[in-house]
Amino acid sequence: MPENTRALQSAPVPALAQGWYVGLMSGTSLDGVDAVLARFSPREGAVMGGRLEQIEVAGHAHVPFEGPLVAWLKQLNAPGADELHRAALAENALAQRYAQAVQALCAQTGVAAADVVAIGAHGQTVRHQPSVRGEAGAIAALSSLCPHAHLAEQAQAVGRYTIQLNNPAWLAEQTGIAVVADFRRRDMAAGGQGAPLVPAFHRALFGQSGLGVAVLNLGGIANWSLIDSQGQTMGFDSGPANTLLDAWCQVHTGQPFDRHGQWAASGSVQQALLAQCMQEPYFHAPAPKSTGLDLFNMSWLQAHLELQVPAQAFSPEDVQATLVELTAVTVAQTFVRYQQGQRSVGVCGGGAFNTYLMERIAQHLQLLLGEPVAVHSTLEWGLGPEQVEAAAFAWLARQCMLGLPGNVPAATHARGERVLGAIYPA
Numbered sequence: 470m471p472e473n474t475r476a477l478q479s480a481p482v483p484a485l486a487q488g489w490y491v492g493l494m495s496g497t498s499l500d501g502v503d504a505v506l507a508r509f510s511p512r513e514g515a516v517m518g519g520r521l522e523q524i525e526v527a528g529h530a531h532v533p534f535e536g537p538l539v540a541w542l543k544q545l546n547a548p549g550a551d552e553l554h555r556a557a558l559a560e561n562a563l564a565q566r567y568a569q570a571v572q573a574l575c576a577q578t579g580v581a582a583a584d585v586v587a588i589g590a591h592g593q594t595v596r597h598q599p600s601v602r603g604e605a606g607a608i609a610a611l612s613s614l615c616p617h618a619h620l621a622e623q624a625q626a627v628g629r630y631t632i633q634l635n636n637p638a639w640l641a642e643q644t645g646i647a648v649v650a651d652f653r654r655r656d657m658a659a660g661g662q663g664a665p666l667v668p669a670f671h672r673a674l675f676g677q678s679g680l681g682v683a684v685l686n687l688g689g690i691a692n693w694s695l696i697d698s699q700g701q702t703m704g705f706d707s708g709p710a711n712t713l714l715d716a717w718c719q720v721h722t723g724q725p726f727d728r729h730g731q732w733a734a735s736g737s738v739q740q741a742l743l744a745q746c747m748q749e750p751y752f753h754a755p756a757p758k759s760t761g762l763d764l765f766n767m768s769w770l771q772a773h774l775e776l777q778v779p780a781q782a783f784s785p786e787d788v789q790a791t792l793v794e795l796t797a798v799t800v801a802q803t804f805v806r807y808q809q810g811q812r813s814v815g816v817c818g819g820g821a822f823n824t825y826l827m828e829r830i831a832q833h834l835q836l837l838l839g840e841p842v843a844v845h846s847t848l849e850w851g852l853g854p855e856q857v858e859a860a861a862f863a864w865l866a867r868q869c870m871l872g873l874p875g876n877v878p879a880a881t882h883a884r885g886e887r888v889l890g891a892i893y894p895a
């Protein structure tokens with residue numbers, strides 16, 4: 470009999486509901502993996518579409534990715550030779566960092582691996598194509614794979630995909646803990662974008678009966694969760710956040726990120742460059758929508774810079790200031806377009822520590838709405854900004870183990886709610 474038959478399904482539901490979970494998130498900033506050990510319990514109040522819950526965090530660990538691994542992952546975000554081999558190596562390397570993060574958490578908290586119900590491991594997104602790009606050309610290329618590629622619906626079914634690198638089997642073997650992985654593809658199979666997935670968790674954790682709230686994640690990409698006073702929830706990616714800020718900062722200062730946005734604050738926003746960047750169709754497309762490094766990368770920025778004459782007239786800090794403004798404007802415009810009276814915005818993700826970016830977002834929200842909006846870190850709601858996404862994947866793993874849905878169809882545009890993830894038993 471195999472050793473991994475510690476049957477999950479036979480575990481009593483209270484143990485699955487009340488037990489410890491690890492959430493692992495390595496996101497589009499490519500800075501490393503955040504790990505959170507947490508458990509969840511019901512809290513007072515009721516909203517539509519999901520239960521309200523509270524979280525108890527036992528610990529948080531961050532394992533940074535070293536330069537060579539970051540470079541390896543960045544290369545996999547763009548087409549290149551021998552991708553399958555390079556992706557397989559990256560999966561193994563990532564799983565090692567994930568195991569290291571889990572082991573650090575267990576050591577730090579004293580919680581034994583045997584007492585953790587499951588690890589929710591997001592993996593590393595290297596491609597995200599929620600719709601067929603290139604229209605006619607792309608559909609022609611799909612014709613050899615799909616007999617009815619001329620039918621838009623069939624071509625879409627074959628041409629849409631999202632890839633999160635991970636080796637969950639190795640992670641389960643190494644940690645002795647069940648792993649839930651591959652969260653996005655079931656939503657995509659049900660017609661959804663596969664992202665963003667955090668809105669259901671934001672509703673469970675931050676939703677308040679009778680009060681609308683909004684959650685803004687400032688990771689590599691920025692995404693909103695808008696929860697109205699009844700609990701009706703939607704969400705979408707507004708566009709780039711730290712991915713362009715980090716990349717530009719690295720090239721021009723040698724630093725991996727612009728601490729508190731001080732460098733950007735020393736520059737001047739270049740309105741012509743901002744207007745040029747704002748022409749990107751993604752910013753004007755309606756929700757539901759999601760994006761990634763496939764679109765927003767240094768080539769994208771370079772292409773816009775080259776359209777400015779003369780581009781070299783901008784100092785590097787002016788470009789950084791303009792990129793902060795681009796994030797602030799796109800975040801504010803999309804909020805104003807879809808908000809339903811929410812005036813409290815909890816910000817999570819590493820961008821919550823970028824003081825200058827936070828100020829610009831608050832300023833643009835006030836300008837567009839004509840009234841102030843409380844823009845604050847999610848720490849004011851009891852969970853540190855650096856812990857929210859990892860905690861979300863702990864919660865999503867628990868949803869999977871309990872057979873409960875993880876997606877919000879209004880956010881992803883899936884045909885309905887779905888249980889997300891695949892279980893690799895301990």
Ligand SMILES: Nc1ncnc2c1ncn2[C@@H]1O[C@H](COP(=O)(O)OP(=O)(O)OP(=O)(O)O)[C@@H](O)[C@H]1O
Binds near residue numbers: 689822
């Ligand atoms: N003190 C700080 N000042 C400015 N920026 C910061 C600070 N601390 C963290 N950051 C930014 O936060 C980033 C990490 O954010 P986070 O971990 O939320 O991203 P992610 O999870 O990789 O992205 P995503 O949510 O898109 O998947 C860093 O790369 C950096 O740009």
Ligand SMILES: CC(=O)N[C@H]1[C@@H]2OC[C@@H](O2)[C@@H](O)[C@@H]1O[C@H](C)C(=O)O
Binds near residue numbers: 597631663858
């Ligand atoms: C495909 C993918 O990995 N998307 C990420 C990315 O990072 C932020 C934003 O773009 C969001 O859509 C999503 O992550 C969070 C965790 C989500 O699914 O809600």
